[in-house]
Amino acid sequence: MRKLLLLLIVLQTMGVSQALAQEEVIYIDEKFLKESLKENPPTVDQINATLLSTQVQEKRIDDKFNTTLDASANYLKTEEKQFAQFIPVNSPVSEYSMRVSRGFTNGVNVGLRGFSEQFSNNFISDATTTGISFQLGVNLWKDLISKRTKSQLEQAQAGSQQAQWESEIALATFENSLRKIYWSLVANAEALKISEGLIKTSEKQVKEAKRRLKNNIADAGEVARYQSQLSARKANIISLKYEKASLIQNLKELLPHIGLKTIELKPYDINTTVGNVLACTQVIAAEKTPPLKNTLYDEIVNLLDRQEKLDQKINDSYDDIDINLQSEFGFKGRDNSRSDSFSDLNDDGRENYAVGLTLNIPLEQKKKTTREILNKASQLRYRSQKQRELARIKAFHTQVVKQISLLREIIKNQQQNTKFLGLSLKTSKKKYNQARLTVEQLVQEQDAYLQSNLDEIRTKLTVINTIFDYLSVYTNTPCGMNTI
Numbered sequence: 001m002r003k004l005l006l007l008l009i010v011l012q013t014m015g016v017s018q019a020l021a022q023e024e025v026i027y028i029d030e031k032f033l034k035e036s037l038k039e040n041p042p043t044v045d046q047i048n049a050t051l052l053s054t055q056v057q058e059k060r061i062d063d064k065f066n067t068t069l070d071a072s073a074n075y076l077k078t079e080e081k082q083f084a085q086f087i088p089v090n091s092p093v094s095e096y097s098m099r100v101s102r103g104f105t106n107g108v109n110v111g112l113r114g115f116s117e118q119f120s121n122n123f124i125s126d127a128t129t130t131g132i133s134f135q136l137g138v139n140l141w142k143d144l145i146s147k148r149t150k151s152q153l154e155q156a157q158a159g160s161q162q163a164q165w166e167s168e169i170a171l172a173t174f175e176n177s178l179r180k181i182y183w184s185l186v187a188n189a190e191a192l193k194i195s196e197g198l199i200k201t202s203e204k205q206v207k208e209a210k211r212r213l214k215n216n217i218a219d220a221g222e223v224a225r226y227q228s229q230l231s232a233r234k235a236n237i238i239s240l241k242y243e244k245a246s247l248i249q250n251l252k253e254l255l256p257h258i259g260l261k262t263i264e265l266k267p268y269d270i271n272t273t274v275g276n277v278l279a280c281t282q283v284i285a286a287e288k289t290p291p292l293k294n295t296l297y298d299e300i301v302n303l304l305d306r307q308e309k310l311d312q313k314i315n316d317s318y319d320d321i322d323i324n325l326q327s328e329f330g331f332k333g334r335d336n337s338r339s340d341s342f343s344d345l346n347d348d349g350r351e352n353y354a355v356g357l358t359l360n361i362p363l364e365q366k367k368k369t370t371r372e373i374l375n376k377a378s379q380l381r382y383r384s385q386k387q388r389e390l391a392r393i394k395a396f397h398t399q400v401v402k403q404i405s406l407l408r409e410i411i412k413n414q415q416q417n418t419k420f421l422g423l424s425l426k427t428s429k430k431k432y433n434q435a436r437l438t439v440e441q442l443v444q445e446q447d448a449y450l451q452s453n454l455d456e457i458r459t460k461l462t463v464i465n466t467i468f469d470y471l472s473v474y475t476n477t478p479c480g481m482n483t484i
Contacts, residue, residue: 026258029266033178034484037171039257047170054163058156064149067102088121101135105150107143111135113330116338128341133330133352140323148317155310162303165296172475174254176468181251186268187461188244194453195237198446202230229443233450273481274411274460277467280479281404284470290397294474297389304389308382315374319367322360329353392473400470407463414456421449 026032037044077092094117101111113135118128142148206226212218252259292298332352333345362368428445471482 023260023262025262025264027264027266028182029268030179030182030484032266033182033255034175036178036255036257037175039255041255041257043174043254044171047167047174050170051163051167055160058153058160061149061153061156065103065105067100070097070099070101072097082122088123090119090121093117093119099135105143105153106147107139107149109135109137111137113328116341118338124336126336126338127334128336128338129332129334130338130341130345131330131332131349131352132345133328135328136325137327138325140325141321142317146313146317146320148314151310151313155307155314158303158307158310162300162307165300165303169296169472169475173472176472178251178254180465180468181247181254183270183273183461183464185244185247185251185263185265186270187457188240188247189265190270190457191454192237192240192244194450194457195233195240198450199230199233199237201446202226202233206230225443229446232447270457270460274463276480277463278404278408280467280477280481281401281408283477283479284397284404284474285401287397290393291474291477292393294476294478295393296475297393297473301386301389304382304386308378311378311382312375315371315378318371318374319362321362322358324358326356326358327354396470396473400466403466404463407459407466410459411456411463414452414459418449418452418456421445421452425449 072095074095075092076094078089079091080089082089095115096117097113097115099111099113101109103109111134112132114132116128116130118126120126138144139149143150206223209218209223209226213220213223248263251263330352331345331349333341333343333347333349335341335344425445428441467481471477475482
């Protein structure tokens with residue numbers, strides 16, 4: 001029985017091991033990466049969280065202008081002694097109150113209050129006052145005249161709009177960063193393909209050199225040079241595989257839902273993509289000045305201008321005088337029961353009103369100094385941000401066109417170089433077989449041909465990454481590379 005149980009455990013363990021060994025394979029392309037954004041990876045969640053935190057600031061200010069209902073009920077009963085015969089102790093005492101109020105951005109606060117108060121003492125029983133009143137409060141200077149609260153709300157609304165546009169830019173930048181990793185994997189696959197193809201040539205050369213050495217046609221130095229070349233190419237392949245593993249690790253960190261899966265590339269065409277990039281540069285180059293219609297950064301700069309003015313307006317009220325008006329007007333009814341006092345309110349309610357005014361004036365210069373510092377800090381903050389955004393708009397448009405133009409020339413010359421090196425290598429192999437060329441020269445030409453192929457791939461990747469950087473700024477550029 002124990003042997004059977006052990007056998008079952010072993011079989012189960014083997015099954016789990018096989019399941020772990022057989023990871024799910026997924027094939028990725030740019031469309032897959034775009035769809036992956038719907039899985040809400042951490043970066044997307046962080047972008048959305050930043051947006052929501054900004055919107056919360058706006059809502060907290062706006063919440064001050066909601067209609068609110070306040071209600072209270074209090075009851076008091078005491079057995080304490082009275083100080084004198086004509087100084088009664090009121091007990092029991094009950095109070096009920098309800099108030100509906102609403103604030104406005106111009107500093108006005110209105111309310112409607114209803115209440116009922118009842119008490120008894122040595123001289124009177126259930127003395128009740130019932131009333132209803134209209135309340136009006138106004139911040140006369142800082143809000144009604146200087147419009148501080150209204151400016152705070154408008155600034156928060158502008159900040160929310162800015163955050164919305166920045167989140168759109170951040171999402172586009174994140175998507176383009178995923179695409180850059182994808183095309184880095186494509187470039188890596190192309191480099192591996194070329195390097196692995198040349199490995200076979202190196203292995204044949206080592207084998208042939210050993211045969212020639214055995215037949216006393218070649219020396220040990222020739223064999224060593226071919227073995228050195230083979231080792232160098234193997235090391236290059238290992239380096240490329242390490243680079244691939246690092247790229248996949250980076251991609252899995254950005255997209256956790258593929259973390260336990262094996263990543264493979266769908267069929268691709270890097271030359272077609274480079275062609276699309278070059279077509280995209282023609283669209284960009286057709287714009288003589290930065291195409292503001294294709295970017296959100298100019299809208300952000302305009303919002304920053306508005307926020308700066310609002311911020312200065314808010315700061316200017318910091319050391320202002322403060323005048324508040326509070327008033328209340330209503331009617332009261334009184335009798336020896338709640339129902340009777342309510343009837344008295346309806347039939348013979350007596351008017352009552354109250355008016356209060358408070359004034360606060362800073363007498364020292366401390367608040368003025370603080371206001372000046374606030375305005376200076378605000379000016380520097382907004383100016384630096386606007387200059388940074390404007391510099392990004394100008395630099396990316398003017399320089400990317402030049403960069404792509406230069407890279408296109410580099411690719412053209414690299415392709416010609418690779419073509420000529422290929423032709424030269426064929427001739428050199430013939431010369432080597434005819435003993436008209438040394439082994440060192442042949443190895444150098446083979447390495448130069450490999451390096452030229454790898455350089456061409458890297459330059460194409462640089463072209464693709466450069467256009468992705470541009471599209472992260474000019475997110476609405478109408479070209480094929482900007483759509484998946």
